[in-house]
Amino acid sequence: MTAERQDFKMTSGDDHTLNATIRDALEADDGVVVDLSGLMAAEWVLSKRKNTVEIINKTLGSGITVVDAANGRLDVTLVPADTADLSGKYYHECEIKDVSGKTKTVFWGTGRINADKVNA
Numbered sequence: 001m002t003a004e005r006q007d008f009k010m011t012s013g014d015d016h017t018l019n020a021t022i023r024d025a026l027e028a029d030d031g032v033v034v035d036l037s038g039l040m041a042a043e044w045v046l047s048k049r050k051n052t053v054e055i056i057n058k059t060l061g062s063g064i065t066v067v068d069a070a071n072g073r074l075d076v077t078l079v080p081a082d083t084a085d086l087s088g089k090y091y092h093e094c095e096i097k098d099v100s101g102k103t104k105t106v107f108w109g110t111g112r113i114n115a116d117k118v119n120a
Helices: none
Strands: 008-011 016-021 041-047 054-060 063-068 073-078 088-097 103-114
Touching: 008 016, 041 063, 054 073
Parallel strands: 008 103, 054 063
Antiparallel strands: 016 073, 041 054, 041 088, 063 073, 088 103
């Protein structure tokens, strides 16, 4: 399983969902989807830069939902309170622990959060 880049943009204080299809290949378009049945754990973090303190942390059952296990689909859900005070460019990363107990980074990227001008 190779991690793929997934960037996102959003406005602070908005609801936002990151949709991910987990694939087992170097090229996401060519890869076979990973069956997430029996997934032991999943964690998504957002920080200012890679390897710095987490600003947001989501886990399986608490912000991360397996939407379609057989087709490798999971969602990371951000609620308004998660990003209300954020603005700028951030690093994010998602890891899973599969049914065999192996931990793998499945996606990472840059998140751009634009300041909400209405509620500023």
